[in-house]
Amino acid sequence: MSKTAIAQLKRPKPPSKLKHYLTAGFIVLILWGSAVNTDSTLGELIDGLPNMMDLLRDMFPPKWSYLDNIAGAMLETIRMALVGTTIGALLAVPVALLCAGNIAASRWLYHPARLLLNLIRTLPDLLLAAIFVSIFGLGPLPGIFALVIFSMGLIAKLTYESLETIDPGPLEALTSVGANRAQWIVYGVIPQIQAHFMSYVLYTFEINVRAAAILGLVGAGGIGHYYEVTLGFLEYDKTCTIIIFTLAIVLMIDYASTKLREKLL
Amino acid sequence: MIQIRNITKTYPNGTKGLNGITLSIARGEFIAVVGLSGAGKSTLLRSINRLHDITEGEILIDGSSITRASGRELRSIRRDIGMIFQSFNLVKRATVLRNVLAGRVGYHSTLRTILGRFPERDLDIAFRALDRVNIVEKAYARADELSGGQQQRVAIARVLAQEAKIILADEPVASLDPLTTKQVMDDLKGINQELGITTIVNLHFIDLARQYATRIIGLRAGEVVFDGPVSEATDERFAEIYGRPISQDEWLGVPAI
Amino acid sequence: MMTTKKQWHTIVQKPRKSRYRWLIYAALAALYVWAFAGIPFTGLKETAGQVTQAIFAGIFSPDWGYVYLPEGEDLLRGLLDTLAIAALGTFISTLVSIPFAFWSAANMSRARTVSASGRMVLSFIRSFPEIVMAILFIKAVGPGSFAGVLALGLHSVGMLGKLFAEEVESMDRGPQEALVASGANYWQMLWFAVIPQVLPGFLSYTLYRFEINVRSATILGIIGAGGIGTPLIFAQSSRDWDRVGIILLGIIVMVTLIDLISGAIRRKIT
Numbered sequence: 115m116s117k118t119a120i121a122q123l124k125r126p127k128p129p130s131k132l133k134h135y136l137t138a139g140f141i142v143l144i145l146w147g148s149a150v151n152t153d154s155t156l157g158e159l160i161d162g163l164p165n166m167m168d169l170l171r172d173m174f175p176p177k178w179s180y181l182d183n184i185a186g187a188m189l190e191t192i193r194m195a196l197v198g199t200t201i202g203a204l205l206a207v208p209v210a211l212l213c214a215g216n217i218a219a220s221r222w223l224y225h226p227a228r229l230l231l232n233l234i235r236t237l238p239d240l241l242l243a244a245i246f247v248s249i250f251g252l253g254p255l256p257g258i259f260a261l262v263i264f265s266m267g268l269i270a271k272l273t274y275e276s277l278e279t280i281d282p283g284p285l286e287a288l289t290s291v292g293a294n295r296a297q298w299i300v301y302g303v304i305p306q307i308q309a310h311f312m313s314y315v316l317y318t319f320e321i322n323v324r325a326a327a328i329l330g331l332v333g334a335g336g337i338g339h340y341y342e343v344t345l346g347f348l349e350y351d352k353t354c355t356i357i358i359f360t361l362a363i364v365l366m367i368d369y370a371s372t373k374l375r376e377k378l379l
Numbered sequence: 380m381i382q383i384r385n386i387t388k389t390y391p392n393g394t395k396g397l398n399g400i401t402l403s404i405a406r407g408e409f410i411a412v413v414g415l416s417g418a419g420k421s422t423l424l425r426s427i428n429r430l431h432d433i434t435e436g437e438i439l440i441d442g443s444s445i446t447r448a449s450g451r452e453l454r455s456i457r458r459d460i461g462m463i464f465q466s467f468n469l470v471k472r473a474t475v476l477r478n479v480l481a482g483r484v485g486y487h488s489t490l491r492t493i494l495g496r497f498p499e500r501d502l503d504i505a506f507r508a509l510d511r512v513n514i515v516e517k518a519y520a521r522a523d524e525l526s527g528g529q530q531q532r533v534a535i536a537r538v539l540a541q542e543a544k545i546i547l548a549d550e551p552v553a554s555l556d557p558l559t560t561k562q563v564m565d566d567l568k569g570i571n572q573e574l575g576i577t578t579i580v581n582l583h584f585i586d587l588a589r590q591y592a593t594r595i596i597g598l599r600a601g602e603v604v605f606d607g608p609v610s611e612a613t614d615e616r617f618a619e620i621y622g623r624p625i626s627q628d629e630w631l632g633v634p635a636i
Numbered sequence: 637m638m639t640t641k642k643q644w645h646t647i648v649q650k651p652r653k654s655r656y657r658w659l660i661y662a663a664l665a666a667l668y669v670w671a672f673a674g675i676p677f678t679g680l681k682e683t684a685g686q687v688t689q690a691i692f693a694g695i696f697s698p699d700w701g702y703v704y705l706p707e708g709e710d711l712l713r714g715l716l717d718t719l720a721i722a723a724l725g726t727f728i729s730t731l732v733s734i735p736f737a738f739w740s741a742a743n744m745s746r747a748r749t750v751s752a753s754g755r756m757v758l759s760f761i762r763s764f765p766e767i768v769m770a771i772l773f774i775k776a777v778g779p780g781s782f783a784g785v786l787a788l789g790l791h792s793v794g795m796l797g798k799l800f801a802e803e804v805e806s807m808d809r810g811p812q813e814a815l816v817a818s819g820a821n822y823w824q825m826l827w828f829a830v831i832p833q834v835l836p837g838f839l840s841y842t843l844y845r846f847e848i849n850v851r852s853a854t855i856l857g858i859i860g861a862g863g864i865g866t867p868l869i870f871a872q873s874s875r876d877w878d879r880v881g882i883i884l885l886g887i888i889v890m891v892t893l894i895d896l897i898s899g900a901i902r903r904k905i906t
Contacts, residue, residue, distance in 0.1 A: 125506050126518050145727055148720035152781035152862060159777060159786070166776035189674070196671040236891035237884070240767065240855040241865070248872050248880070249687045254675055328765050332858055345771060357768060364763050428817050458819030468810030473832045481811075481828045485819030493827045534814075541818050 173354035180355045184340050188363060190254055191336035194329070195322040198258045202265025203315045209266065210273035216285075217277060217303060228274075235267040239325045243334035254335025261326060265318045272314040273307065280306040313375045320364075320371050327360045380406045380577050381427060381545065386436030388422055388601070396422040397433065398601040406544075409571045410579045411592035415621055419601040420581040424547045427579070428460040429453065441544070458485035461538030461576075463567075465550040467530040471523035475514070475533050478522055479505040482541035501540075508539035512566050528559025535566055546570070548580040552587070557631055564591050584631040585617055687877055694881015702882055711886045714864035719890070721781050721856065721863050722849040725788025730842050732793045737800030744804060754801070762794030766852055770861040781862030788849050788856075796845050803837035804830070840906050843898045850894050854887050 149155070212218050212227040237245075239260050246256030280303065288302040330338025337360060344352040381404040388396040397419050404410060412420045425431040427438060429445050437446045445456045461482070469478045483501045484492045491497075497505075509515040512532040514525075522530060531551060538546055548567060552560040568591050571578045582588045588595055588609075595612045597605030597620035605612065605620050618624050703711045738744045740754025770787035777783050811829035820828065857865020864883060871879035 126516055129519050144723055148724040148727075151717060151720040152724060152785050154724055154782045154785050158782060162773075162777035166772070169772060169775045193671045193674045196667070197675060200668070232892065232895070233888055236851070236888045236895075238851045238855055240858065241868075241887070244855075244858060244868070244872065245691065245880070245884070248875075248877075249684050249691070251684075258675065324763070324765060328767050331767060341768065341771065357764070361760075361763050365759075368763075430813060430817055454819040454821060456819075457817060460817070462814065462817040464810060464814060466808075466810050468808075468814035470811045470829060470832045471808070472836065477828075477832075481815060481820075482818050484815070484824040484828060489821060489823045492824050537814070537818070543818075547817075 169350060172348075172350040175351065176354040176358055177349075177351040178355060180344075180352045181359060184337055184356060184359065187330070187337040187340060188359065191326045191338075192323065192363070192367075194254050194258050194261060194336055195319060195326040198261025198326070199265050199315060199319040199322050201258075202262045202318070203269050203311075205262065205266040206269035206273060207311075209270040210277060211299065211303075213270060213274035214277035216280070216282065217299070231267060231270055231274075234263060235271065237263075239264040239322075240328065240332060243329045244332040247333045252333040257326060257329040257334030257336060260329065260334060261322050264325070265322060268318050268321070269311075269314050272317075273311055276310045277303070277307055309378050313378050316371045316375050316378075320368050323367050324364055327364070380404055380408075380441060382439040383427070384437045384439070386426060386433045386438060388419075388426065388431065389434045395601050396431075397426065400436075400601075400603055402596065402603065402606070404577060404579070406577055407571070407575045408577055409568065409591060409593045410596060411582045411588035411594075412579060412596045412598060413582055413585070413588050413617070413620060414598035416583075418598040420598055421549055422601075423598065424462075424549050424579065424581055427545075427547060428457050428462060430462075454485060458541065459543055460545045460547060461541045461543030463531070463534050463538060463546065463548040463551045465553045467527075467534045467554075469522040469530055469533055469537075471521070473522060474519050475509070475522055475525070476505060476518040478533055479508055479536045479540050482508075482537040482539075485541070504542070505536070505540045508536040509533075511539055511570070512536050526559070527555050528562060531555065531559070531563050532566060535563070535570070539570065544576060546576050546578045548578065550581050550583065553583060560587070560631065567591070583629065585625065585629045586631055588612070690877030691881045691884070694878040695885045696881075698882040698885055699878050702879060703886075709867065711864075711867075711882060714867050714883070715886055715890050717781060718853045718863040718865075719850065719894075721784045721788065721861075722846060722853040724785045725853070726792060726842060726846040726849050728785065728789030729792035729796050729845065730838070732789065733796040733800050734838070736793060736797035737804050740797065741801040741804035743809070751801075755798070758794050758797045758801075760794075761791065762798070764791065764794070766791035767855065767859060770856055771859055774860060779860040784853060784856040784861035784863060787861060788852060791852075792845050792849060795848075796841060799841040799845075800834070800838055803834050803841070807833040836905050840902045843902050847891075847895055847898050850891055854891075 209227065209231060213224050213231055215221075215224050218224040218227065242260035242263055243257050246259045250256045250259070284306070285298065285302045288298050293301065326336045326338075328336075328338040328341075330336045331341060333339070337356060340356050341353060344350070344356065381402070383400055383402040383404075385399055385401050387398055387400075390396060400423065412423065414420050422431055426433050427440075427445075429438075429448075433446065437444055439445070440456050440460065443452075443456060445453065448456055470481070480497055480501065483497060483504070486501075487497070506515060506518065509518055512535050514529055514532050514536065517525060517529065517533075522533060525533065531554075546567070551567070552563055555563060564587060567578060567580065570576055580592070582592075589612060592609055594608055595605065596603060597612075597616070599620055599622060605616055614625060617629075621629070736754060736758060740751050740758055742748070742751045745751055766787045769791050770783055773783040773786045777786065807830065811833065812825055815825040815829045853863045853865075854868075855863075855865050857863045857867070858869055860866070864887060868880065868883045871877075871883060
């Protein structure tokens with residue numbers, strides 16, 4: 115009995131839950147506002163489902179003979195990804211070195227470099243491609259430019275982040291034997307980072323193959339162009355062929371690249 | 380209270396975790412299970428509440444078979460058996476109180492527990508359990524803010540809130556320092572004596588087993604090689620259980636206070 | 637006397653490099669020749685310089701009048717629309733990803749095939765570009781933001797489901813065991829032992845995906861699925877380069893702000 119009384123007495127006050135309620139209310143408000151803003155209703159989705167079913171029915175069976183028409187565009191897609199990734203990777207090297215706090219000596223160097231990198235990384239590849247199309251005209255070249263910028267941003271970011279975690283021991287040793295800046299990087303930094311760097315390049319290549327496959331939607335080359343062609347003529351069985359073909363190539367490249375990356379690290 | 384009838388546990392690869400164990404455990408006993416690691420102590424304990432299934436034999440809890448129970452019946456038998464773990468098994472990000480209340484979920488419907496509508500009586504039980512292990516002021520702290528000894532006491536409070544008739548403790552002090560070890564063992568012993576809860580503890584340290592238990596069971600390679608009161612568990616018998624002379628690691632080395 | 641390199645090599649053998657090394661280099665070289673040779677490096681528009689200048693002029697001396705127009709169709713509304721698409725799409729994908737995560741987490745089911753099949757479905761969804769999904773959804777619900785919401789909602793499941801599943805796999809099994817031992821049923825075990833452990837990780841990944849979805853939502857307008865991409869394409873086709881510039885500026889500022897806020901919240905909850 116007395117034990118109960120003591121326990122009742124000693125019960126600490128529960129912390130206020132007001133913050134939780136406010137946060138939950140705020141999130142609900144945002145989502146509700148978003149739904150209103152985008153005219154998203156469940157009813158519309160349900161109304162649309164029959165259309166969707168029709169579409170899927172039209173897509174199957176895929177028209178396999180269309181593969182002959184798009185094989186060349188697929189090769190162009192892979193070419194674009196390869197060239198874009200390679201040039202982007204080369205450009206990413208100096209950028210990553212500039213952004214890494216333990217390599218770029220002054221904060222006046224790496225803070226602006228990082229800011230610039232982050233600003234570049236705000237633009238998605240398809241948007242970059244659209245801009246480059248308006249500058250350079252239609253064709254794979256603006257697509258490649260977009261991929262170069264995008265790859266540079268991604269590889270530089272991943273690389274500088276792992277650069278900052280490298281072992282400072284060898285760097286100190288090189289400083290103590292009197293190495294100059296270039297020697298310091300070649301003998302102290304690069305051996306520690308090259309496997310990671312290659313792995314990031316491969317990873318970016320995987321992403322770029324996917325990206326290059328849709329750049330054609332804005333006229334920047336590759337197989338994406340054929341989405342517009344087939345959808346425009348309501349040839350959904352051909353669209354389906356494009357989708358499946360792209361998926362197969364993407365998964366194959368992913369598989370090979372993943373195996374290679376596992377070997378590297 | 381607990382009838383273990385000729386149980387055997389065979390793993391898929393053919394090794395035997397438990398081999399023909401028969402035990403009878405009476406209400407209110409405080410049993411220490413000792414043996415080398417890999418002797419089957421943990422498997423035996425987890426067979427009693429069926430966290431592990433046994434291959435042959437049967438276990439009766441208060442006369443009903445947990446071996447044959449399933450679904451709701453199994454859960455209601457488990458509700459009467461509290462368990463304490465070496466690594467505490469608290470949800471580290473949840474509050475102490477919520478961890479203790481988790482011991483009450485077996486009494487209520489899924490919906491009620493998920494909505495957090497525990498009755499006032501349950502809250503009282505939870506706070507009293509925390510008070511019993513002297514940690515009530517931490518009720519709203521996050522479990523990971525507590526020290527190891529405090530966390531184990533929260534785990535004990537969880538079992539108390541469960542209002543179990545049996546407590547199984549699997550190496551409850553193996554992750555604790557000698558001083559907190561003593562506090563936790565004192566708590567377990569006090570609960571055993573005052574509330575009459577049957578307690579079975581897996582222990583590594585010989586001196587702790589002798590100091591706290593009323594009965595010692597020795598396991599070796601999945602078989603019971605010793606079963607008797609503390610007075611009979613001499614150093615020689617321990618050496619037999621271990622199959623080698625007792626080594627320094629088997630002593631906690633803190634004198635009884 | 638100097639010992640020559642050759643003499644040292646009688647003491648310690650230089651490791652032989654693989655004979656296939658040159659083969660690999662040759663293959664790589666051939667690959668690059670093939671890749672670069674197939675790209676037409678000609679046919680650039682002469683106006684390229686002019687257009688670039690105009691776009692940068694738009695970025696650095698923006699037409700502030702476009703930021704807010706009382707009658708609508710301005711920059712702020714476009715950006716808000718983009719954020720709304722991203723927020724709702726992320727929310728839908730989170731809801732859908734949770735069951736997927738428990739399906740494809742290896743520690744939540746006994747049979748290996750169950751989690752393997754879940755992972756396969758997720759990887760399939762992941763490989764399906766959101767923009768293509770948006771095209772298909774436009775056919776179903778008509779052009780507009782809702783198609784974009786659905787596309788982001790579905791495509792994000794591929795990545796979120798995978799990340800969520802990894803979070804479920806990395807949690808501590810102990811609390812689950814404790815709950816089962818105290819007589820809890822499956823749902824109580826899930827709610828009291830699993831959810832509290834994985835929730836912070838789920839929230840953090842959701843925010844991360846939101847950052848990605850904000851970027852994705854800026855391009856949905858290109859194919860008519862709402863957001864700031866729509867006025868961008870209009871400005872582009874009417875050669876209104878100043879406007880293209882200010883829209884780009886708006887996107888850069890919005891994405892940067894969202895990254896900052898979301899990053900700060902993520903650091904706080906994990």
